[in-house]
Amino acid sequence: MNSLISKVYTLNSPKDLILKDEVIEVGKYNDDYIIGETIYSCVSPGTEVAAYAGMTPLRPGNPYPRIVGYCNVAEVIEIGVDVKGVLVGDYILTFQSHRDKFAISSNDFYLILSQNVDLKYACTAYLFHLGYHSLITGEVKQGHTVGIIGAGVLGVSTALMSNVAGANTYLFTNQKDVSTKQNLKHIKCIGKSEEELSKVDSEVYETGFDIIVNTSNSWDDWHLALKLARKGGVIVNLGFPGRGQQSPTFNPLDPQYVYTKNLTIKALSFINESEVQPHDVRFNMKRNLQYIVGLFNSGKLNPKELLTDEINFTELEKQYEKYLERKTQMLSSLITWKS
Numbered sequence: 001m002n003s004l005i006s007k008v009y010t011l012n013s014p015k016d017l018i019l020k021d022e023v024i025e026v027g028k029y030n031d032d033y034i035i036g037e038t039i040y041s042c043v044s045p046g047t048e049v050a051a052y053a054g055m056t057p058l059r060p061g062n063p064y065p066r067i068v069g070y071c072n073v074a075e076v077i078e079i080g081v082d083v084k085g086v087l088v089g090d091y092i093l094t095f096q097s098h099r100d101k102f103a104i105s106s107n108d109f110y111l112i113l114s115q116n117v118d119l120k121y122a123c124t125a126y127l128f129h130l131g132y133h134s135l136i137t138g139e140v141k142q143g144h145t146v147g148i149i150g151a152g153v154l155g156v157s158t159a160l161m162s163n164v165a166g167a168n169t170y171l172f173t174n175q176k177d178v179s180t181k182q183n184l185k186h187i188k189c190i191g192k193s194e195e196e197l198s199k200v201d202s203e204v205y206e207t208g209f210d211i212i213v214n215t216s217n218s219w220d221d222w223h224l225a226l227k228l229a230r231k232g233g234v235i236v237n238l239g240f241p242g243r244g245q246q247s248p249t250f251n252p253l254d255p256q257y258v259y260t261k262n263l264t265i266k267a268l269s270f271i272n273e274s275e276v277q278p279h280d281v282r283f284n285m286k287r288n289l290q291y292i293v294g295l296f297n298s299g300k301l302n303p304k305e306l307l308t309d310e311i312n313f314t315e316l317e318k319q320y321e322k323y324l325e326r327k328t329q330m331l332s333s334l335i336t337w338k339s
Contacts (some may be wrong), residue, residue: 001078002027004035009098009316012065013053017317026103027211032103034110035103036074036092043316043333044071045153045323046239052320055244068316069098071332073123077101078194084306086112093122093289107271108250111289118296120334121163121303127332128301130238130268131158131213132292135165136283137269138211138236142166144203147228150215151178151189153331154238157306158213159187164300167211168204172224175329191281192224200228208233215239219248221314226257234264245324284286310334 008022026033043049048068057063076090083106086092086184093111096102104110113122140146146162148155151173162169169187171178178189188203190196201208208230214221215238222241229235241252257263272284295301308330311319321334 001035002032004101004103006099006101009068010052010065014064015052017052017068017320019314019316022099024101024103029080029103029105031080032106033078033080033103034076034083034086034092034108035078036072036094036096036101037077037092038072038074038096038100038102040123040337040339041069041072041096041098041313041335042127043069043319043323043335044127045330045332049320049323050244052310054325058240058243058252067097067099070095071123071126072096072098072102073119074102078180080106082106083331086110091117091122092117093125093293095126097153098313098335100313109285111286113293115295115299116297118303121296121307122293123334124303124306124332125296127153127306128157128161128292128295129288129304130154131161132281132288133271134158134213134236134238134268135162135167135211137212137266138234140165140167140211144168144210145207146170147172147209147212147225147227148215149173149212149228150239151175152215153306154215156184156331158215158238159184159299160305162213163187164295170200170204170209172228173223177329192220210234211236213238214241216256217241217243217245219245219250219252221251222248223250224259226252226254227262228263229257229263231261232263233261234266236266236268238268306332307334308332310336313337 004024006022009145091113146167147170148158149172159171171189188258212225212229212235214225217240225235272281322324
């Protein structure tokens, strides 16, 4: 095969989302190619809706036109003669965007899914991975007290992974319906009012929070993170404080917090996507995702808790608009590509 036609979602500019035919030149891979046909993908609302709405880009420059999405489960429908370890009919998890078909090299990242995996939910694995990776970055240990700020997709996924890790887990949110979710029964959901925050010290045995994972862009939430972290504590930034916000009314590096409490502030650390031996790098992308999919299979983690809606691939723009309306709490949305 020299080329194939793929239907690809492309964002030309804010709120200008189109599903267009794109020619993929398979020939450039010579005989080292894997062609996948997408079965499911899912929405990462923070990234995708921000791009759709035209929020300030994370990096300088014009980000448009751009593709959207990076959580994709597909069936392998063809491989090149040089490809080893993958068979036609295998199912793979990739970082491909919202599209119906794609071609990758065998050197690109993919994870082969076993036959007992529920494909419908496997595409959420990377969303859980972001939470898991933030806990690894914060060096969370069993028995630590962990506070997560924000109850969007990444806040909930981080809270669920923290609970699996054996941490004493708190989720800070003003969304009252979050605590009713099935798998949040062992996670304490705390409002951000002064009254509710005043009760926290006694609940965490007066040790304070060892690790705070901030998933929010709000300066108020960043201020809360500075207040909550204990002396010598760690704040891991999974959000982007200040993005789309007015300038803060306080010093975001106020020495009464950062200096006096000797806080460590970390961005989400680098994750190795290459095939590397565990004695060199224990936690790489593939092993982390294998672990998370294993939690799905064992029933220790319920991926359904991260999904609000299931939609047809033709409904993506309507779903983005629904996110922007903010009428109800919405987590990820599962997109079906095959009838």
